[in-house]
Structures are given as structure tokens and as C-alpha cells.
Amino acid sequence: MSNIRDLILSEGVISIRDDCKGCDDCVKVCPNNAITVNGLGTKHVIDPAKCLSCGQCLITCPFGRIEDKSMVQEVKEALAGNKVVVVQEAPAVRAGLGEAFGLETGTDVEGRMIAALQQLGFDHVYDTVFGADMTIMEEGHELIGRLMRDMGVPGYETVEGKIPQFTSCCPGWVRYAELNYPDMLEHLSTAKSPMMMQAAVTKTYGAQQLGVDPADMFSVAVMPCTSKKYEASRPEFISSGYRDIDAVITTRELAQMIEEAGIDFDSLTPDEPESLLGMGSGAGVIFGNTGGVMEAALRTAYAALSGEELETFEITAVRGDDAVRSATVTIPLSDEWKAVAGVERLDLNVAIVSGSQNVTSVMEEVAAGTSPYHFIEVMNCPGGCVNGGGQPINHEIL
Amino acid sequence: MSTHTQRTIGDPKGITRREALIGAATAIGSILAATAIGGVFVGTYKKVYEYIAKRKGVLYANDQARPLRTSHSNPEIIALYEQYLSPGAVAPSRTELSHRLCHTVYGKNVEAHVAELKSRSLESAEQETHAYMETFKA
Numbered sequence: 001m002s003n004i005r006d007l008i009l010s011e012g013v014i015s016i017r018d019d020c021k022g023c024d025d026c027v028k029v030c031p032n033n034a035i036t037v038n039g040l041g042t043k044h045v046i047d048p049a050k051c052l053s054c055g056q057c058l059i060t061c062p063f064g065r066i067e068d069k070s071m072v073q074e075v076k077e078a079l080a081g082n083k084v085v086v087v088q089e090a091p092a093v094r095a096g097l098g099e100a101f102g103l104e105t106g107t108d109v110e111g112r113m114i115a116a117l118q119q120l121g122f123d124h125v126y127d128t129v130f131g132a133d134m135t136i137m138e139e140g141h142e143l144i145g146r147l148m149r150d151m152g153v154p155g156y157e158t159v160e161g162k163i164p165q166f167t168s169c170c171p172g173w174v175r176y177a178e179l180n181y182p183d184m185l186e187h188l189s190t191a192k193s194p195m196m197m198q199a200a201v202t203k204t205y206g207a208q209q210l211g212v213d214p215a216d217m218f219s220v221a222v223m224p225c226t227s228k229k230y231e232a233s234r235p236e237f238i239s240s241g242y243r244d245i246d247a248v249i250t251t252r253e254l255a256q257m258i259e260e261a262g263i264d265f266d267s268l269t270p271d272e273p274e275s276l277l278g279m280g281s282g283a284g285v286i287f288g289n290t291g292g293v294m295e296a297a298l299r300t301a302y303a304a305l306s307g308e309e310l311e312t313f314e315i316t317a318v319r320g321d322d323a324v325r326s327a328t329v330t331i332p333l334s335d336e337w338k339a340v341a342g343v344e345r346l347d348l349n350v351a352i353v354s355g356s357q358n359v360t361s362v363m364e365e366v367a368a369g370t371s372p373y374h375f376i377e378v379m380n381c382p383g384g385c386v387n388g389g390g391q392p393i394n395h396e397i398l
Numbered sequence: 399m400s401t402h403t404q405r406t407i408g409d410p411k412g413i414t415r416r417e418a419l420i421g422a423a424t425a426i427g428s429i430l431a432a433t434a435i436g437g438v439f440v441g442t443y444k445k446v447y448e449y450i451a452k453r454k455g456v457l458y459a460n461d462q463a464r465p466l467r468t469s470h471s472n473p474e475i476i477a478l479y480e481q482y483l484s485p486g487a488v489a490p491s492r493t494e495l496s497h498r499l500c501h502t503v504y505g506k507n508v509e510a511h512v513a514e515l516k517s518r519s520l521e522s523a524e525q526e527t528h529a530y531m532e533t534f535k536a
Binding site: 138196300 | 447449450451452453454455458459460462464466470471472474475478479481482483489490496498501502503504506508511512515516520
């Protein structure tokens, strides 16, 4: 994907067509003021230096005049070629894909999505929910490390990164932070996103387990997100010794491929992702909702710190739709943790931000050193990945 | 003729009665239109909200229906740590492989990180990880 990758890095993923009607709807939803207006009713222009590639403008444009760069051709060529083509799908894809085939909004098409990918000829169909579980393991233990270091617990002195810790799964939010808060990046979790973690172990551990030369692997990700195309193109994602991801397609583009292949989506027999990198927990699934990463992380942090599982896995306090939400979760410490931390329990203050531009007040507190929070989730798209810029567009509503 | 239609209503700009009536009608019309558009906007907002809530509902229901509810209880995750990322341990340890494959950097640190990744092979990270876990166990 070298050519398209270079284009994405220089121009961004999203572009406005020349026949733009100049209606301004895109300007209103852009989280980073990246769309410039030269005059009322004239063609709008996206500034690649400011664009997050999130695609909120694309799904909002009432005339369908905004486009994202496509890697569908690369995927088709790989499927027709000799490489071992591996695919992962983000949680939110199964919550939106059915809409492209006329199914009612809110239909879970997980099993049919897997079956469709198998029919399209992917050699190994895994699941990004596995990658989400990896992210929780890494990000959760990173958070515990930062907390213990700040409490002066021996053995944690060399832990890097600051509290509050921000989530780093959302490439739109990561880019927003890099552009607007370059001096506060030590607060971001260093954990890669589920897509990139899954990709990194696919061409290493996965290739070794399958007995495949990673040079002969082609790694595809199906995402509800246009910014994932940008993320996968970033120069640092070469940890396997190869490009960790070879191509990213959106939910919309997968629907288009299924349709072009003549697959009757509705009548597919549901299937399951392959084992090895395909099993995922419910915690990994809810990553696609605002508050979901927080809820998943709390389930694991609670178990790691208390030595017990939560009685009720649903943490409704972090669910909801408000742009900024907060909660305090009390975690009783296990005897081992009590001994080293010197306290009976931890009151973990958490916040959830839906929409990158809504992070301002939270960031002001962090900068002033008055933030009450330990852990903050930010997702760029309002509502989370389920409302991502790569999801099917419902013109009757949007 | 002109004297009839162009009588001013005491406005220094010389607005005629007719213009004043049109102006008033326009103002009232605008308020009505704005209210209507506002209503449509609020209605649209509510519809979008309900629409997204349905998609969110898919993931919450999917979670609830799964036998596995937590990341740390996923046997394939445990196998990944035990066999590869931190050999012999079932949870993350700060191994070279975990650092290389699971973590990243941001902003101005990216360039140096790319150079570091290019200068070191995956195999060296795997060897270091095994050595580290041996001393860790000891």
C-alpha cells in the first residue's frame, strides 16, 4: 500500500469533491476546525495539517460529496494473489454492517460478517475483539503501574507516564492530542490501539503458530473508522519487521465488496472467527461504544487489584450519552496489594469524553494540576466507534 | 402617486409604511421559520441519538450474551502471554516483546522510535524477552 500510504500521510484520508455545494454542515461537525470556507456557497477545503481523518464530515454531508481514500483495490489484488490474507474486524462493524443490506438498525450481524469474509476468500478470519482484550491487559496494567508509582510503592519507581492516564485506542483523539496538546502527551497511555496490537501479533506470534513466513502475509483490518486508514499508515507501525497492517477498509467498503461478489448477505449461515487470534470477551466487544473502553478496563483493573471478579459486570455509571461523564469506582485491595500499597481500598476517579472537542475543560484541569481523575477515556466520534466515519450512512436520519 | 406611497413614518432613513409592514412581516416570518427549523433540528438530533443508541445496544447485548466477560479471562489472551509475550507468565510483564509489539510513542518521539524499530530485529526482542523471563522466574 506504499503509494496510497504516502498519499494518506501527505493529504489525509478525507477530501471534499469539486461539486461541493458549500452548505456548511461539514464545518459544524468537524472536531478540529479543519474545514475552511472561502465564501458562502463556495467549495469547502480540508486542511490536511489539521484534519483528524475521522470522517464525521463525510457521514454528515447531505449531498454525499465528501470521500475517503480507498484501499479496496489492494485488498482485492491480495485476495486474488498468492499471499496468506488475514483479516480482523472491529467490534462496531457488526453493529452497523447489516444496515447496508437493508436490515433494521440495531441488528447484530457478527456471524454473517464472519461468514461473508470467509466467502470473500480471506484465509484466516480473526477478530479485533481479541486485540481489544490485549489492549485492556496492557493499558490496565499500565494504569496500575502509574498509580502504584505515585503512591510510592517499591518496584514501580521506573514506571513512565503521568496520571491521569488517557486512553489511546482512538486515532482521531490521538491526533487531536498531538496537534493541540503536544506538551501533555505523557498522559496518553502508550498502549497501541486494538487494531495495531492485533496486527503486531498477527505477523509475529500468529505467523509462527501458523507456520507462515510473515513476508508472505497480507494483513487487512475492517474498521468503522476512516482515521484507522491514517493510523495504519503511520511510519511507526512496523514492529513485526514488516508493515503491521497492509490495508484498512471501512464497514461501507466491506458491504460494497460483499455486494459486488454477489453474496446474499441475509441468507448467510453465521460462523465464528478462527481460534488463535479470534476469541474475544464481552469487555472487548463494548470498545465500540463511548464508555466501553473504560468499562472493560475497570472490569480487569478491579480483578487485578481486589483479587476478585466484579459481582455485576455492567458498570452503568460509565455508560450514557453526555459529552463528559465521570464516576468514582471503589476497589477494595487484595491482601497482597494492601501490604505493598499501605491502604485498604482505591477510589478510582474516572471520566469519559465523547467528541474530541469536548476534552477542553478536562484538559484545562490536567494542565493546572487540579484534575481529580486517574483515568480518562476519549473517543473522537460522538457515541463512540459505532458512529464512526466508516459506518453505513443513513440518509433519512443524517 | 409617490407622495401617497412614500410617506415616511418618522424614520430618518425614510422607511415607508409599506416597507415597515413588509419588514414586520419578514421579522415575524423569520421567527416562525427559525422556530420551525429549530424544531426540525432538535427532532433530527433526537433521531440521531436514538439511531446511535440502537447500534450501541448491539454491542451491549453482544457482551451480555458472551460466556467470557473480561479480557483477563480470555484463554487465547492467556496463551498469547504465556507462550509469547511474557513466556511463563499469564499477565503482562514489562518484556522487550510487549514493549515492541504492544506499546508506541506519540508526537515528536515518533521519529526516534521508527529508527529504534528499524535498528533492532524482532528476533533480538524475542531473545531478550526469554532471558528476562528466566531471571524474573529465578
